[in-house]
Amino acid sequence: MNKHAIEIQKLYYGFPVILVSFYNRAGIPNLATLSSSFSLGNMICLGFGRGGHAIGAIREVGQFVVNVPDRNLMEAIEICGYSSGAEHDKFALSGLTPVDAVQVKAPLVAECPISLECEVSHLDEEGGYVIVVGSIVQRHIATTLLDDQLHLKNEAVDPVYFVGDHHDRAYRYLAQQQADQKGTFLPARNDVVWR
Template sequence: MVKVPTEFSKMYIGYPVILICYIEQNGQPNISTGSSSFSLGNMMYLGFVSSGHAIDCIRLTRELVVNVPDKRHMAEIEQCGFTSEKERGKFDLSGHTSVPSKHVSAPSILECPISIECRVEEICTPASHPQYTYVIASIVDRKIDSSLLKEDGFLDAGLVDPVFFVGDHKQRMYRFANEIAVPLGDFITDAVY
């Protein structure tokens, strides 16, 4: 393997695409597409463009819902990511169904197999990179499509089929999870415990 230096101004190594629901200043629900996120325990970490409309609304309500779509939702992913519908909202535009959340004001999306309700703990815009704003939120509820759960009620990770965002500043694309799911630890043949 030969590694060479690059001059990318951005690089996405395969982050899951999410649809973030929030409440507009007029009280109406809206959706924004994101791809900069991860969870750690009961915390959710999200990245936004500082000049974006969604982060302005989230600053006010301090609540959001992270919805995980799959490849059946590609048109909706792009509609919610590439259009600005502040007045009408992207629920109308995308045809998604808004479902009231149990713990936060922002709704979830019925058609997404995973929805995660969150309350914002911290919002940060680093002085070194003011074009980006980071949100740290507590997860207050998770809703999972029952078809993704095993009989014991736990997640069947092999069935989760997220869309991934990959690329650099010249070209970005979507990738889909393949149908091969291998349990963690299967690649260690001589494990020492």
């Protein structure tokens, strides 16, 4: 495989699009579209631009919800990404529905199949960005994504991925109903014990 060493400003190699919901200091719910996130166990990390409305509200309130939309919500994803929460009520603008959370003071998005209630653990500012490290305190998963034993049906999850560079960015989608179990591609070997 030939490769080029290139100089580019950004590279999005495939991050799930999320809708982060929160209340501002006045108790008004709002949303932000994000693609910079990862989670490990009960820890979640989000990346925000330093001057945005969402990070200001999350900094003040200290709680938020990470909502994972599917491809049926593309219009809402873009509305929330192309408008400012300082100027608009993005729930009203996008037609999404805020629902009370169980453990945090932040709304869930009713239309998103996965919602994670979170509390801010700490903030780290780096250049023009703010990294939010949070604790996941409650998970909500649509019944359509769960089997009879309340285990996640991996093949049913339909996230939207954000890919591209500084020149052009796009959305990518998974093929639904297709998933391979972890370990499926390990070769049979006598000299290695796969863990």
